[in-house]
Amino acid sequence: MSKNAAQWSENPGFPQTHYVDSRIYADAAIFAEEREKIFKPSWIIACHESEIQGPFDYRLFNHPTGVPLIVVRGDDSKVRAFYNICPHRGNTILYDPAGNAKRMTCIFHQWSFDTRGNCVDISRADQGYQNRFCKQDASMREVKCEVGCGGFVWVNLDDNAASLGAFVGGAMDILEPFMREPMEVFHFHKAHVRTNFKLWHDTNSEFYHDFLHYFNRITGMMQPGYFDRRYTGFPNGHATVGSMEIRYDKYEGSKDRAVGWPGLAPGGWYMVDLFPGMTYNLRTSVLRIDTAIPLGPNEVIIEFRGLGLKRDTVEERRQRIFDHNMIWGPFGRNLHEDLLAVHGQGRAMRDGTDSRWVIQGREEGGTIHDEVGMRHFYAEWSRRMERPAYDPYREGKPEPVRAAA
């Protein structure tokens, strides 16, 4: 029996933790609130340290709140982050996405800044400002910045935020043994998708959608140990997935591949989903990092990075690039399927479609097809947003007549 309007609107009959009102993926007011309550006080990955290796190297980053940032390595090798907004008349200070800038000079009226955020020159300052305004009044706005969790550069717009370590907590422990060597980014691309950022993070937080991927359907799910992988939730909305049995001491790289990852068993796969939209994904010979940067309730840019080891030989690097492209490259076999699927969710859930619920009801002892990873995310989302994801407008939807099986 199909459903009529009333039945379609009834909540799905799971415990309230096990479904989400799909309007949280489309509502502009909720999105504005997410920027303020979720993205502003969270630690967000801006780039990797290998992208700014030398003094004065910089990288631009569009923060999910909308704030344009410069991440720059100083003359003292310390990495700092600033607003990419000129304190004079609000121009963009640096235009290119990456480069080297001993002095960051605004093109508009040539005010100039050093890599510590000091204004070092105001053109014709004395003539125009006399004693009323000087360089010391024209510093850049600095934001919190830390390098960690595998050499990534993290930023936080909240001056009072706790440290990166406190934010991440134990969520990175599962990957720590694999990130002891310096890494290097070899792949970067962005995908622009008309969908909500949470839907991308959801896809990274559940393996049940392996049914989407032809190769995972015919190979991955058949592999021994597949259903042994387990989700673990951590404070602040983070979750990890990994093999229950870690035998990295037995393997120096994988035996059946030319190149593996130090300590990673063949077939090993570890994922760390960090609230509110970052994922570490270690598999075969590559570490992949996703950073979701929402532009609106139904629009997201996802930044994809592929990393190898800094000490890679040319041949090793070539193999990593090959492995990366095979699964996760822009022309690879999995990534497009994931992107197409969340694009489809965006299509079906945008404002006005009368999409009602997203069910996250699978329980399989926390193993790979359990949807506990998503539930864990929405518990934190609800806490931060001060409204439950299952009833974001506190309407108290009618309970279904039929109880859940």
Place this chain on the structure above:
Amino acid sequence: MVKTERRYQIEELVYRSCLALDAKDWKSFLDLCDEQFHYTIATFSPEIRKDMVWLDHDKQGMVTLFTNLPRHNSDHSPITRHATVYTVEVDEATSEANVVSAIQVFRTLLDGGATELFAVGRFHDTVKLTDSAAKLARRVVRLETRLLGYGYHVPF
């Protein structure tokens, strides 16, 4: 100076490769390729200031890729390749030609048929020449476009 006949032959090879791929006629495309054929998609990232390879296959790798295409959950909107051969340089000693073409890829949505520019770049082709035939020995697609929306499975 490349002989006119030769140039036509080489240009036609490039254009036929586009026609075959547009038609998803993988067999015809592979027939245009030498046994030693190698296909690469590469691009430069100004963000990480590095050259990147996004796809890299020999002929057998391309066969596998084509075989698997229908098994994927893909966007079904067709793409159309527009190539213009810019330069052809023939090395008589090796019987090879280096060919540079501009390439634009358009995507046409199934619903409503709107066409959007999807990607621009260059083909850097190496063509193997015999008395009677010209075959693709190497194709490097240098993409300028790096933002491909929710993506596509089929190589350009």
